[in-house]
Amino acid sequence: xxxxxxxxxxxxxxxxxxxxxxxxxxxxxxxxxxxxxxxxxxxxxxxxxxxxxxxxxxxxxxxxxxxxxxxxxxxxxxxxxxxxxxxxxxxxxxxxxxxxxxxxxxxxxxxxxxxxxxxxxxxxxxxxxxxxxxxxxxxxxxxxxxxxxxxxxxxxxxxxxxxxxxxxxxxxxxxxxxxxxxxxxxxxxxxxxxxxxxxxxxxxxxxxxxxxxxxxxxxxxxxxxxxxxxxxxxxxxxxxxxxxxxxxxxxxxxxxxxxxxxxxxxxxxxxxxxxxxxxxxxxxxxxxxxxxxxxxxxxxxxxx
Numbered sequence: 001x002x003x004x005x006x007x008x009x010x011x012x013x014x015x016x017x018x019x020x021x022x023x024x025x026x027x028x029x030x031x032x033x034x035x036x037x038x039x040x041x042x043x044x045x046x047x048x049x050x051x052x053x054x055x056x057x058x059x060x061x062x063x064x065x066x067x068x069x070x071x072x073x074x075x076x077x078x079x080x081x082x083x084x085x086x087x088x089x090x091x092x093x094x095x096x097x098x099x100x101x102x103x104x105x106x107x108x109x110x111x112x113x114x115x116x117x118x119x120x121x122x123x124x125x126x127x128x129x130x131x132x133x134x135x136x137x138x139x140x141x142x143x144x145x146x147x148x149x150x151x152x153x154x155x156x157x158x159x160x161x162x163x164x165x166x167x168x169x170x171x172x173x174x175x176x177x178x179x180x181x182x183x184x185x186x187x188x189x190x191x192x193x194x195x196x197x198x199x200x201x202x203x204x205x206x207x208x209x210x211x212x213x214x215x216x217x218x219x220x221x222x223x224x225x226x227x228x229x230x231x232x233x234x235x236x237x238x239x240x241x242x243x244x245x246x247x248x249x250x251x252x253x254x255x256x257x258x259x260x261x262x263x264x265x266x267x268x269x270x271x272x273x274x275x276x277x278x279x280x281x282x283x284x285x286x287x288x289x290x291x292x293x294x295x296x297x298x299x300x301x302x303x304x
Contacts, residue, residue, distance in 0.1 A: 011029060012029060012033055012034055012035075013029060013030075013031070014026075014027050014029045014030050014031025014032050014033045014034075014205075015031050015032040015033075015034065015059060015062055015114065015115065015157060016030070016031045016059070017031060017032065017055050017058055017059060018055075018058030018059065019058070019222070019223075019224050020224075021211055021224035021225060021226055021229070022197070022211065022213075022224045025197070025199075025206070025209065025211045025224070025226075026038075026182070026184070026199075026203075026205060026206060027203075027205035027206040028205065028206040028207070029205070029206075032115070032157045032205075033157070033205045034114070034155040034156065034157060035151050035152055035154075035155045035156070035157070036151065036157055036158075036181040036182065036204065036205055037144075037147060037148055037151055037157075037158040037160060037180045037181050037182075038157070038158065038159050038160070038180060038181065038182050038183075038184055039160050039162055039176070039177055039180035039182070039183045039184070040052075040159050040160065040161045040162065040184050040185075040186070041161075041162045041163075041164055041170060041177070041183070041184075041185045041186070042161075042164070042185060042186030042187065042188075043164065043168055043186070043187050043188055044164075044188070045188045045190070046186035046187055046188045046195060047186065047188070047195065047215060047219070047222075048119070048161055048186060049070075049076060049079065049080065049119060049161075050079075050080060050083070050215065050219055050222075051186070051213075051222065052066055052117045052119065052159060052161070053066065053076070053080040053083050054083055054222050055115070055117075055159075056085065056090040056115070056117075057083050057084070057085055057086065057087075057090065059089075059115060060086070060087040060089055060090075061089070062089060062113075062114035062115055063089045063091070063111070063112070063113040063114055063115070064089060064090055064091065064113055064114065064115035064116070064117070065090075065091040065092065065093060065108065065111075065113045065115070065116055065117070066090075066091070066092045066093070066117045066119065067092075067093050067094070067098070067104055067116070067117065067118045067119065067124075068092065068093065068094045068119055069094070069095065069101075069118065069119060069120060069123030069124045070119050070120050070123055070163070071094070072094045072095075072096070073092045073093060073094040073096075073097075076092060076094075077092065080219075082217070082218055082219050082220045083219070083220065091113070099127075100127045100131060101124045101125075101127040101128065101143060101146070102127070105146050105147075105150065108150060108156075109150065109153075109154070112154060112156075113156060114155075114156050114157065115156065115157050115159070116147070116150070116151075116156055116157070116158050116159070117158075117159040117161070118143070118147065118158070118159070118160050118161060119161040120161045120162060120163045121140050121143050121144065121160055121161065121162050121163075121172070121176065122136075122140065122162070122163050122171075122172065124143045125139035125140040125142065125143050126139070127139075128142050128143070136172075137172060137173045140172050140173060140176055141173055141175070141176060141179075143160075144160065144176055144179060144180070147160060148179075160180065162176070162177070178201070178202060180202070181202075181203075181204045181205060182199060182202060182203040182204055182205055183199060183200060183201060183202050183203070184197060184198070184199055185197070185198050185199075185200055194212065195212065195213050195214060195215075196210055196211070196212055196213075197210065197211050197212075197213055197224075198210040198211075210227065211224055211225060211226055211227070211230075212224070212225040212226075212227070212229075212230040213225065259301075259303050260302075261301035261302060261303065262301070262303065264301060265297055265298070265300075265301040265303060268297060269293065269294065269297055272293055272297075273290065273293065276289055276290060276293065
Protein backbone atom coordinates (compact mmCIF):
# COMPACT_ATOMS: atom_id res chain seq x y z
CA UNK A 1 0.00 0.00 0.00
CA UNK A 2 1.02 3.63 -0.54
CA UNK A 3 0.36 6.97 1.03
CA UNK A 4 -1.95 9.20 -1.00
CA UNK A 5 0.97 11.62 -1.38
CA UNK A 6 2.87 8.86 -3.20
CA UNK A 7 0.16 8.26 -5.80
CA UNK A 8 0.47 10.10 -9.11
CA UNK A 9 -2.71 11.25 -10.79
CA UNK A 10 -3.12 10.95 -14.55
CA UNK A 11 -4.46 13.87 -16.56
CA UNK A 12 -6.18 12.77 -19.77
CA UNK A 13 -6.95 15.43 -22.40
CA UNK A 14 -10.58 15.39 -23.46
CA UNK A 15 -12.05 15.19 -26.94
CA UNK A 16 -13.05 18.80 -27.63
CA UNK A 17 -16.62 19.28 -28.84
CA UNK A 18 -15.90 22.73 -30.26
CA UNK A 19 -18.02 24.44 -27.60
CA UNK A 20 -15.81 25.90 -24.86
CA UNK A 21 -18.58 26.42 -22.31
CA UNK A 22 -19.78 22.83 -22.68
CA UNK A 23 -16.24 21.40 -22.61
CA UNK A 24 -15.38 23.25 -19.41
CA UNK A 25 -18.72 22.24 -17.89
CA UNK A 26 -18.69 18.52 -18.64
CA UNK A 27 -15.19 17.79 -17.29
CA UNK A 28 -12.35 19.28 -15.28
CA UNK A 29 -9.92 18.51 -18.12
CA UNK A 30 -12.18 20.08 -20.74
CA UNK A 31 -14.15 17.98 -23.23
CA UNK A 32 -15.25 14.36 -23.35
CA UNK A 33 -12.72 12.34 -21.37
CA UNK A 34 -11.72 9.05 -23.07
CA UNK A 35 -12.94 5.78 -21.53
CA UNK A 36 -16.05 7.39 -20.02
CA UNK A 37 -19.76 6.77 -20.54
CA UNK A 38 -22.29 9.59 -20.43
CA UNK A 39 -25.92 8.72 -19.80
CA UNK A 40 -28.04 11.33 -21.61
CA UNK A 41 -31.68 11.96 -20.75
CA UNK A 42 -33.93 14.75 -21.88
CA UNK A 43 -37.49 15.98 -22.12
CA UNK A 44 -39.39 16.13 -25.39
CA UNK A 45 -38.00 18.83 -27.69
CA UNK A 46 -34.78 19.23 -25.71
CA UNK A 47 -32.78 18.33 -28.83
CA UNK A 48 -30.96 15.14 -27.82
CA UNK A 49 -30.52 13.80 -31.36
CA UNK A 50 -29.81 17.24 -32.79
CA UNK A 51 -27.10 17.88 -30.21
CA UNK A 52 -25.58 14.43 -30.78
CA UNK A 53 -25.39 15.09 -34.54
CA UNK A 54 -23.91 18.55 -33.87
CA UNK A 55 -21.12 17.01 -31.80
CA UNK A 56 -20.41 14.60 -34.65
CA UNK A 57 -20.15 17.57 -37.02
CA UNK A 58 -17.84 19.68 -34.85
CA UNK A 59 -15.62 16.81 -33.66
CA UNK A 60 -14.11 16.28 -37.10
CA UNK A 61 -10.80 15.01 -35.76
CA UNK A 62 -12.18 11.73 -34.43
CA UNK A 63 -14.31 8.96 -35.92
CA UNK A 64 -17.85 8.93 -34.50
CA UNK A 65 -20.96 6.84 -35.07
CA UNK A 66 -24.61 7.44 -34.19
CA UNK A 67 -26.53 4.16 -33.90
CA UNK A 68 -30.21 4.99 -34.42
CA UNK A 69 -32.48 2.42 -32.81
CA UNK A 70 -35.38 4.85 -32.39
CA UNK A 71 -35.69 5.45 -36.14
CA UNK A 72 -33.96 4.83 -39.44
CA UNK A 73 -30.77 6.57 -40.50
CA UNK A 74 -32.63 8.21 -43.38
CA UNK A 75 -35.11 9.76 -40.93
CA UNK A 76 -32.31 11.10 -38.73
CA UNK A 77 -30.54 12.55 -41.76
CA UNK A 78 -33.75 14.25 -42.90
CA UNK A 79 -34.45 15.51 -39.38
CA UNK A 80 -30.98 17.05 -39.13
CA UNK A 81 -30.46 18.29 -42.71
CA UNK A 82 -29.50 21.73 -41.36
CA UNK A 83 -26.45 20.10 -39.73
CA UNK A 84 -24.43 18.87 -42.73
CA UNK A 85 -21.60 16.43 -42.12
CA UNK A 86 -18.71 18.38 -43.61
CA UNK A 87 -16.06 15.68 -43.06
CA UNK A 88 -15.67 11.92 -43.51
CA UNK A 89 -15.34 10.98 -39.83
CA UNK A 90 -19.06 11.04 -38.99
CA UNK A 91 -21.08 7.83 -39.44
CA UNK A 92 -24.67 6.78 -38.85
CA UNK A 93 -26.28 3.32 -38.68
CA UNK A 94 -29.62 1.67 -37.97
CA UNK A 95 -31.09 -1.82 -37.65
CA UNK A 96 -30.72 -2.48 -41.37
CA UNK A 97 -26.95 -2.29 -40.82
CA UNK A 98 -27.02 -4.25 -37.56
CA UNK A 99 -30.11 -6.45 -36.98
CA UNK A 100 -28.95 -7.18 -33.42
CA UNK A 101 -27.12 -4.89 -31.00
CA UNK A 102 -24.46 -7.61 -30.75
CA UNK A 103 -23.63 -7.01 -34.42
CA UNK A 104 -23.08 -3.32 -33.76
CA UNK A 105 -20.81 -4.04 -30.81
CA UNK A 106 -18.72 -6.45 -32.86
CA UNK A 107 -18.26 -3.87 -35.60
CA UNK A 108 -17.19 -0.98 -33.36
CA UNK A 109 -14.47 -3.20 -31.90
CA UNK A 110 -13.23 -3.67 -35.46
CA UNK A 111 -13.81 -0.14 -36.84
CA UNK A 112 -12.56 1.60 -33.64
CA UNK A 113 -14.57 4.85 -33.50
CA UNK A 114 -13.65 7.21 -30.66
CA UNK A 115 -17.20 8.48 -30.06
CA UNK A 116 -20.20 6.12 -29.99
CA UNK A 117 -23.75 7.42 -29.57
CA UNK A 118 -26.62 4.96 -29.02
CA UNK A 119 -30.22 6.16 -29.32
CA UNK A 120 -31.75 4.67 -27.30
CA UNK A 121 -31.00 2.11 -24.60
CA UNK A 122 -34.64 0.96 -24.52
CA UNK A 123 -34.71 0.15 -28.23
CA UNK A 124 -31.27 -1.48 -28.22
CA UNK A 125 -32.36 -3.62 -25.28
CA UNK A 126 -35.35 -5.00 -27.22
CA UNK A 127 -32.93 -7.00 -29.37
CA UNK A 128 -31.95 -9.01 -26.28
CA UNK A 129 -35.61 -9.32 -25.27
CA UNK A 130 -36.58 -10.61 -28.72
CA UNK A 131 -33.65 -12.88 -29.52
CA UNK A 132 -32.18 -13.83 -26.12
CA UNK A 133 -35.33 -14.11 -23.99
CA UNK A 134 -34.23 -11.48 -21.46
CA UNK A 135 -36.45 -9.15 -19.43
CA UNK A 136 -36.40 -5.53 -20.60
CA UNK A 137 -34.67 -4.29 -17.44
CA UNK A 138 -32.02 -6.99 -17.62
CA UNK A 139 -31.55 -6.25 -21.33
CA UNK A 140 -31.01 -2.53 -20.69
CA UNK A 141 -28.33 -3.36 -18.13
CA UNK A 142 -26.80 -5.72 -20.71
CA UNK A 143 -26.55 -2.86 -23.23
CA UNK A 144 -24.88 -0.69 -20.58
CA UNK A 145 -22.47 -3.51 -19.68
CA UNK A 146 -21.45 -4.07 -23.31
CA UNK A 147 -20.78 -0.38 -23.91
CA UNK A 148 -19.00 0.01 -20.57
CA UNK A 149 -16.65 -2.85 -21.42
CA UNK A 150 -16.02 -1.42 -24.90
CA UNK A 151 -15.05 2.06 -23.66
CA UNK A 152 -12.77 0.59 -20.97
CA UNK A 153 -10.96 -1.60 -23.51
CA UNK A 154 -10.68 0.93 -26.33
CA UNK A 155 -10.53 4.31 -24.58
CA UNK A 156 -13.54 5.49 -26.57
CA UNK A 157 -16.31 7.73 -25.30
CA UNK A 158 -19.96 6.63 -25.16
CA UNK A 159 -23.12 8.73 -25.11
CA UNK A 160 -26.02 6.45 -24.17
CA UNK A 161 -29.38 8.14 -24.72
CA UNK A 162 -32.20 7.07 -22.41
CA UNK A 163 -35.76 7.96 -23.40
CA UNK A 164 -38.25 9.26 -20.83
CA UNK A 165 -41.98 8.59 -20.67
CA UNK A 166 -44.69 11.24 -21.07
CA UNK A 167 -44.36 12.13 -17.37
CA UNK A 168 -40.66 12.85 -17.81
CA UNK A 169 -39.59 9.75 -15.88
CA UNK A 170 -37.12 7.06 -16.88
CA UNK A 171 -38.78 3.68 -17.25
CA UNK A 172 -36.02 1.25 -16.45
CA UNK A 173 -33.62 0.08 -13.76
CA UNK A 174 -32.55 2.99 -11.57
CA UNK A 175 -29.05 1.59 -11.49
CA UNK A 176 -28.59 2.29 -15.20
CA UNK A 177 -28.68 6.06 -14.71
CA UNK A 178 -26.23 5.92 -11.83
CA UNK A 179 -23.87 3.27 -13.21
CA UNK A 180 -22.68 5.57 -15.97
CA UNK A 181 -19.64 7.77 -15.37
CA UNK A 182 -21.83 10.86 -15.69
CA UNK A 183 -25.49 11.75 -16.16
CA UNK A 184 -26.46 14.72 -18.32
CA UNK A 185 -30.11 15.80 -18.39
CA UNK A 186 -31.42 18.15 -21.08
CA UNK A 187 -34.62 20.04 -20.43
CA UNK A 188 -36.72 22.38 -22.54
CA UNK A 189 -39.24 24.58 -20.75
CA UNK A 190 -42.38 24.41 -22.95
CA UNK A 191 -43.59 27.80 -21.71
CA UNK A 192 -40.41 29.83 -22.20
CA UNK A 193 -38.48 27.66 -24.66
CA UNK A 194 -35.40 27.91 -22.42
CA UNK A 195 -33.10 24.90 -22.56
CA UNK A 196 -30.79 23.74 -19.77
CA UNK A 197 -28.14 21.02 -19.54
CA UNK A 198 -27.60 19.71 -16.02
CA UNK A 199 -25.47 17.06 -14.35
CA UNK A 200 -27.97 16.48 -11.53
CA UNK A 201 -26.26 13.91 -9.36
CA UNK A 202 -23.17 12.30 -10.83
CA UNK A 203 -20.19 13.36 -12.91
CA UNK A 204 -16.92 11.50 -12.44
CA UNK A 205 -15.34 13.72 -15.09
CA UNK A 206 -15.99 16.97 -13.23
CA UNK A 207 -18.39 18.88 -11.04
CA UNK A 208 -22.17 18.80 -11.07
CA UNK A 209 -23.99 21.91 -12.20
CA UNK A 210 -26.05 23.55 -14.93
CA UNK A 211 -25.52 25.51 -18.14
CA UNK A 212 -27.93 26.92 -20.72
CA UNK A 213 -28.06 26.31 -24.46
CA UNK A 214 -30.06 27.38 -27.47
CA UNK A 215 -30.33 26.38 -31.10
CA UNK A 216 -29.95 29.17 -33.65
CA UNK A 217 -30.54 29.53 -37.40
CA UNK A 218 -33.25 26.84 -37.38
CA UNK A 219 -31.07 24.42 -35.40
CA UNK A 220 -28.07 24.91 -37.67
CA UNK A 221 -25.95 26.04 -34.74
CA UNK A 222 -26.00 25.69 -30.97
CA UNK A 223 -24.71 28.09 -28.32
CA UNK A 224 -23.92 27.26 -24.71
CA UNK A 225 -23.96 29.77 -21.84
CA UNK A 226 -22.75 29.71 -18.26
CA UNK A 227 -25.27 30.86 -15.66
CA UNK A 228 -23.60 34.29 -15.59
CA UNK A 229 -23.60 34.60 -19.37
CA UNK A 230 -27.24 33.54 -19.56
CA UNK A 231 -28.31 36.09 -16.93
CA UNK A 232 -26.39 38.79 -18.77
CA UNK A 233 -28.02 37.78 -22.06
CA UNK A 234 -31.52 37.86 -20.56
CA UNK A 235 -30.93 41.26 -19.00
CA UNK A 236 -29.74 42.66 -22.33
CA UNK A 237 -26.30 43.46 -20.90
CA UNK A 238 -23.23 42.45 -22.90
CA UNK A 239 -20.90 39.97 -21.25
CA UNK A 240 -18.14 42.60 -21.20
CA UNK A 241 -20.42 45.06 -19.40
CA UNK A 242 -21.53 42.31 -17.05
CA UNK A 243 -17.93 41.58 -16.07
CA UNK A 244 -17.23 45.30 -15.67
CA UNK A 245 -20.25 45.57 -13.38
CA UNK A 246 -19.02 42.63 -11.34
CA UNK A 247 -15.60 44.26 -11.03
CA UNK A 248 -17.15 47.54 -9.90
CA UNK A 249 -19.26 45.74 -7.31
CA UNK A 250 -16.16 43.98 -6.01
CA UNK A 251 -14.20 47.23 -5.79
CA UNK A 252 -17.05 48.97 -4.00
CA UNK A 253 -17.24 46.27 -1.35
CA UNK A 254 -13.53 45.49 -0.92
CA UNK A 255 -11.51 48.60 -1.76
CA UNK A 256 -11.68 51.84 0.18
CA UNK A 257 -12.13 54.70 -2.30
CA UNK A 258 -10.52 57.07 0.22
CA UNK A 259 -7.27 55.12 0.22
CA UNK A 260 -4.12 56.82 -1.02
CA UNK A 261 -3.52 55.80 -4.61
CA UNK A 262 -7.14 54.78 -5.27
CA UNK A 263 -7.65 57.33 -8.09
CA UNK A 264 -4.45 56.25 -9.80
CA UNK A 265 -5.45 52.61 -9.34
CA UNK A 266 -8.88 53.13 -10.88
CA UNK A 267 -7.50 55.17 -13.80
CA UNK A 268 -5.00 52.46 -14.70
CA UNK A 269 -7.65 49.77 -14.24
CA UNK A 270 -9.97 51.44 -16.75
CA UNK A 271 -7.11 51.97 -19.20
CA UNK A 272 -5.98 48.35 -19.05
CA UNK A 273 -9.51 47.01 -19.10
CA UNK A 274 -10.22 48.81 -22.39
CA UNK A 275 -7.13 47.15 -23.87
CA UNK A 276 -8.36 43.80 -22.59
CA UNK A 277 -11.73 44.27 -24.26
CA UNK A 278 -10.07 44.65 -27.66
CA UNK A 279 -8.20 41.35 -27.47
CA UNK A 280 -9.45 38.42 -29.53
CA UNK A 281 -9.87 36.06 -26.60
CA UNK A 282 -12.74 34.01 -25.23
CA UNK A 283 -15.13 35.36 -22.61
CA UNK A 284 -13.74 32.93 -20.06
CA UNK A 285 -10.17 34.09 -20.75
CA UNK A 286 -11.29 37.73 -20.51
CA UNK A 287 -12.82 37.04 -17.11
CA UNK A 288 -9.65 35.40 -15.82
CA UNK A 289 -7.46 38.20 -17.20
CA UNK A 290 -9.70 40.81 -15.57
CA UNK A 291 -9.33 39.05 -12.22
CA UNK A 292 -5.54 38.90 -12.59
CA UNK A 293 -5.47 42.58 -13.57
CA UNK A 294 -7.39 43.66 -10.48
CA UNK A 295 -5.21 41.53 -8.24
CA UNK A 296 -1.97 42.95 -9.62
CA UNK A 297 -3.14 46.58 -9.44
CA UNK A 298 -4.52 46.22 -5.91
CA UNK A 299 -1.07 45.02 -4.83
CA UNK A 300 0.72 47.66 -6.91
CA UNK A 301 -1.16 50.53 -5.21
CA UNK A 302 -1.13 48.84 -1.80
CA UNK A 303 -4.92 48.75 -1.47
CA UNK A 304 -5.01 45.32 0.18
